[in-house]
Amino acid sequence: MSAPANPAATANPYESDRFLAEYLLFHFGKDHEVLPWESGPRDALGFVRRTARAAQAASPKGGRALDVGCAVGGATFALADHFDEVTGIDFSSSFIQAANQLLTGKGIDYPRIEEGSVTTTLRVDPPAIRNPKGIHFQQGDATNLSRNLGPFDCVHAANLICRLPEPMRFLDQAPSLIKPGGSLVLATPCTWLEEYTPRNKWLGGYSENGKPVATLDRLKAILEPNFDLETRCDEPFLIREHARKYQWSVSLLTTWRRKAGH
Numbered sequence: 001m002s003a004p005a006n007p008a009a010t011a012n013p014y015e016s017d018r019f020l021a022e023y024l025l026f027h028f029g030k031d032h033e034v035l036p037w038e039s040g041p042r043d044a045l046g047f048v049r050r051t052a053r054a055a056q057a058a059s060p061k062g063g064r065a066l067d068v069g070c071a072v073g074g075a076t077f078a079l080a081d082h083f084d085e086v087t088g089i090d091f092s093s094s095f096i097q098a099a100n101q102l103l104t105g106k107g108i109d110y111p112r113i114e115e116g117s118v119t120t121t122l123r124v125d126p127p128a129i130r131n132p133k134g135i136h137f138q139q140g141d142a143t144n145l146s147r148n149l150g151p152f153d154c155v156h157a158a159n160l161i162c163r164l165p166e167p168m169r170f171l172d173q174a175p176s177l178i179k180p181g182g183s184l185v186l187a188t189p190c191t192w193l194e195e196y197t198p199r200n201k202w203l204g205g206y207s208e209n210g211k212p213v214a215t216l217d218r219l220k221a222i223l224e225p226n227f228d229l230e231t232r233c234d235e236p237f238l239i240r241e242h243a244r245k246y247q248w249s250v251s252l253l254t255t256w257r258r259k260a261g262h
């Protein structure tokens with residue numbers, strides 16, 4: 001058996017070349033590159049722009065934002081249209097390397113799988129950025145963020161919590177990361193899987209005393225001592241695996257306002 005091209009990818013799938021290419025397409029692909037099928041779910045396109053817009057709608061212009069689990073940085077770049085300073089953090093060094101490459105003005109060529117081992121090369125051009133000096137990417141762990149990072153006017157974490165081994169360790173940091181009156185934008189498709197999160201750490205999708213526990217109810221119980229729930233909506237998204245296979249999912253998007261004096 002030959003060695004994998006990137007040994008870290010065996011431990012963390014988000015280090016793999018396959019996920020890197022999928023996320024470059026998911027974050028930066030043009031609509032027709034992601035979904036050439038007329039009959040496909042067009043309202044699922046542009047997910048990172050939509051979650052970033054929710055963060056912008058929840059916050060006045062200017063200020064500081066944090067994008068946790070930023071992947072290759074699509075939402076981070078979008079947030080920088082609105083916030084003066086944006087930090088994108090992800091555990092995957094290959095995702096952060098790609099985001100930094102775009103930040104320094106270099107495009108990226110990447111393969112899009114058509115079928116089997118047949119690929120088409122696509123290109124991401126560096127995004128137009130209002131204030132490149134205000135954007136920072138760093139590799140880091142959402143469950144163990146540096147104490148010197150905050151506070152922020154907005155924390156955006158899209159499709160992150162059900163990919164963490166201990167999601168509570170991220171949510172426990174939220175009150176100290178966010179200024180009073182600031183916002184927390186969380187999106188999650190509630191895809192609780194033991195390969196990412198041990199069952200006893202799930203924040204929903206299990207039964208207690210014979211009753212199903214929904215992720216939204218757990219989030220309310222966890223966050224309401226320090227945050228008010230402001231908005232809740234369902235945001236579809238589409239990840240293309242190959243020309244004829246997609247993951248269509250629906251993320252539960254909630255925005256929370258940090259209470260004053262807590």
Ligand SMILES: C[S@@+](CC[C@H](N)C(=O)[O-])C[C@H]1O[C@@H](n2cnc3c(N)ncnc32)[C@H](O)[C@@H]1O
Binds near residue numbers: 014142
């Ligand atoms: C499902 S992807 C979502 C990425 C992006 N926010 C989006 O909406 O497309 C989950 C991301 O969380 C990152 N991640 C997983 N565990 C993490 C951790 N402990 N700390 C920071 N990021 C993590 C992964 O590398 C991946 O980029």
